[in-house]
Amino acid sequence: MTTPIPADMLLFFIIRMDLPMIATLLDESETYAGMDHDSFLRFLEEGFERHRAIGDNTILALQGKFGPENQAGYSFMGNKSLRPFELVLVADEQKMIVDMNTDPSFVFDENSFVIRK
Amino acid sequence: MSTKIQSPTQHTPMEAYQHQVHHHCESGAVANLFTSYGLPLSEEMVFGIGAGLYFAHVTFLKTMGAPTTTFRFFPGQVFKTAAKTLGVQCTVRTYKDAQKGMNDLDALLAEQKPAGLFTNMLHLAYLPDIFKFEFSAHNVVVYGKDGEDYLVSDSIIEFPVKISRDALAKARFGKGFLGSKGRMYHVTDFNPKVSLAAAIRTGIRKMCKRMLSKVYPWGGLRGMRRLAKGIGKYPQKFSEAQVAFYLTNIVRMQEIVGTGGSGFRLIYARFLEEAAAKLDNPELKQLAEELRAIAADWRNFALKAGKTAKTKDEAMRSGCAQLSDMLAAIADKEEQLYLKLLKTV
Numbered sequence: 001m002t003t004p005i006p007a008d009m010l011l012f013f014i015i016r017m018d019l020p021m022i023a024t025l026l027d028e029s030e031t032y033a034g035m036d037h038d039s040f041l042r043f044l045e046e047g048f049e050r051h052r053a054i055g056d057n058t059i060l061a062l063q064g065k066f067g068p069e070n071q072a073g074y075s076f077m078g079n080k081s082l083r084p085f086e087l088v089l090v091a092d093e094q095k096m097i098v099d100m101n102t103d104p105s106f107v108f109d110e111n112s113f114v115i116r117k
Numbered sequence: 118m119s120t121k122i123q124s125p126t127q128h129t130p131m132e133a134y135q136h137q138v139h140h141h142c143e144s145g146a147v148a149n150l151f152t153s154y155g156l157p158l159s160e161e162m163v164f165g166i167g168a169g170l171y172f173a174h175v176t177f178l179k180t181m182g183a184p185t186t187t188f189r190f191f192p193g194q195v196f197k198t199a200a201k202t203l204g205v206q207c208t209v210r211t212y213k214d215a216q217k218g219m220n221d222l223d224a225l226l227a228e229q230k231p232a233g234l235f236t237n238m239l240h241l242a243y244l245p246d247i248f249k250f251e252f253s254a255h256n257v258v259v260y261g262k263d264g265e266d267y268l269v270s271d272s273i274i275e276f277p278v279k280i281s282r283d284a285l286a287k288a289r290f291g292k293g294f295l296g297s298k299g300r301m302y303h304v305t306d307f308n309p310k311v312s313l314a315a316a317i318r319t320g321i322r323k324m325c326k327r328m329l330s331k332v333y334p335w336g337g338l339r340g341m342r343r344l345a346k347g348i349g350k351y352p353q354k355f356s357e358a359q360v361a362f363y364l365t366n367i368v369r370m371q372e373i374v375g376t377g378g379s380g381f382r383l384i385y386a387r388f389l390e391e392a393a394a395k396l397d398n399p400e401l402k403q404l405a406e407e408l409r410a411i412a413a414d415w416r417n418f419a420l421k422a423g424k425t426a427k428t429k430d431e432a433m434r435s436g437c438a439q440l441s442d443m444l445a446a447i448a449d450k451e452e453q454l455y456l457k458l459l460k461t462v
Contacts, residue, residue: 006365007247012373021372024423060275063245074245079275095247 001030004096007074010089011061014076017048033087033100047085051078059085066106073099075106122203122316123155123307129229130154130304134260136270136277140377140384143195144169145272146256150233151205153260154304160272165388166320167199170381171327173336174344181250183366186344188380190327192254196233196302198323202316204308211298215290218299219282222259222267225303231260231270235297236288241271243278253297259285273375317392318462324385325455338455341448349441352434360433361426364440368419368426379412379419386412389458400461404454411450418443 005025013021023041026032032040051059056078064075066088076085088106090099126133134153137160139145144164151158164170169189176184189195200207212218225232237253238244261268266279280288289299328337335343344367351360371380386408393401421443425436 006369009365009369009373011245011247016378018372020420021368021423024368024420024427027427058275061245061247074247091247 001027001032001098001100003027003030004092004094004098007089007091007095007097010097011074014044014085014087015059015061017052017059019045019048033102044087047087051081051083051085054078054083055080056083062108064106064108066101066103073106075108077108122311122313124157126155130231131226131229131261134231134258134270136260137272138275139272141169141189141375141381142256142271142273143192143254144199144384146233146258146270147196147199149270149272150231150258150302151199151203151304153231153258154205156203156205156304156307159387159391161384161388161391162317163199164195164381164384165324165392166202166316167195167197168202168320168323168327169195169198170324170385171337172341172380173333174340174347175335176347180370181366183363186367186370188371188376188382193235193300196256198320202311202319202323203313204311204316205304206306206308207302208305209300209302211300212290213298215286215299218289218301219286222301223262225301226259226262230303231258233258233302234285234289235300236285237291237297240284240288240291242280242284242288243269243271243274253291314396317395321389321392321458321462325459328451328455329459338448338452341444341451345441345444345448348437348444351437357429357433360437364422364426368422371415372419379415382408382412382415398461401458404458404461407450407454407457411447411454414443414447414450418447 010022010025019041022044026037028037030037035043058079059076060079061074061076064073065071066073071090073088073090075088077083086102088101088103089097092098130153137149139148139160141160141164144160144167148158148160148163171190172188174184174186178185210221222232234257235253236255236257238255239249239251258270259267260270263279266281267285268277269280270277289297330337331339351363372378377384386405389401389405389408393399393405418440421436421440425433425440428436
């Protein structure tokens with residue numbers, strides 16, 4: 001991807017599993033996480049369907065690290081299932097998404113809060 | 118008939134407190150707080166009785182570099198109006214001294230009383246960095262302690278969280294826009310003469326009158342029509358990059374900033390539906406459906422604005438013209454709805 005996307009908006013629409021609004025943020029001529037525009041939207045759609053099928057009604061966005069250099073990024077998990085949604089977003093200091101991938105090495109940060117279920 | 122609206126309970130408010138996830142921090146926090154004190158209310162009820170629905174587009178006040186667009190009334194007013202209208206007596210305190218503010222919170226918790234707090238989102242350690250920004254009126258409820266840490270219920274977060282005294286003090290007293298001065302509130306009593314039905318009617322009337330008011334050119338329906346005209350002129354007045362930025366910010370404020378989508382219209386539609394049942398008023402149910410249809414128009418407006426922001430030249434000019442028409446049509450529909458609502462209640 002070459003055109004940065006406002007990170008708060010993309011993360012929020014992923015949290016809400018809102019595919020039409022996500023589509024408004026993407027450029028048809030770009031590639032995202034190694035996929036062309038349409039394939040990326042399909043990837044998201046299938047992922048959202050998977051999470052809805054196991055009872056998730058939102059996706060949680062959490063910080064973490066990935067790759068050999070422990071790069072900081074954001075990834076996702078279902079709000080009920082706590083199962084990961086394998087998409088990693090990297091934001092710059094201006095809070096713009098500058099990279100996306102599906103790196104399986106992503107590990108969520110030890111959060112400063114306790115998740116109580 | 119007036120009835121006392123508080124339900125009898127065997128539990129202290131702290132024992133009764135339950136973290137519920139909501140769309141909007143203020144109405145969510147107030148719903149969770151009032152419920153723990155024995156007045157079970159949905160987020161929608163609090164938002165509706167608190168006359169939260171609004172619209173304003175203020176060009177002289179910038180938010181994140183763009184003219185401020187809001188779909189709700191001023192921060193803190195939903196709580197204030199809901200409490201007053203429902204006859205819920207609350208103690209609200211602000212502080213110059215952070216230590217005193219924290220000690221008073223400890224004292225309340227020692228009395229088994231959860232407290233609502235204004236916090237600055239920039240300093241809330243548990244939020245992902247992306248969602249941290251300068252906003253000092255983010256409502257959370259503190260409902261207990263675990264050792265020296267505080268149990269915090271932030272109704273826009275899936276789970277309750279635990280944060281240290283220093284972190285909570287920083288979030289309460291961190292300087293910023295709408296400086297909160299550690300604002301803290303809790304319930305002290307209920308007025309036995311107030312009925313839920315009367316509160317619902319009062320909340321609806323207040324919202325409608327505010328939306329229909331012609332006092333402020335930037336507020337209510339007048340503000341919507343002003344923005345509609347403004348968007349039509351965006352391509353002549355601003356660069357393409359600025360137009361894209363302004364449109365994107367309107368989408369952000371409409372779809373993201375705690376609105377539950379469609380600029381709080383969906384939340385309010387659910388309030389009207391709940392109100393219809395409480396008041397046994399089928400007309401309100403019908404009007405809830407009308408508002409749902411208007412919410413769908415808002416949604417289409419956001420989708421169109423998002424798409425237009427990516428265009429250039431004639432496509433952008435044409436997109437802005439269409440957005441202008443869409444918003445003017447929404448304002449007309451909302452006007453009819455508010456007039457009907459006023460007649461109904």
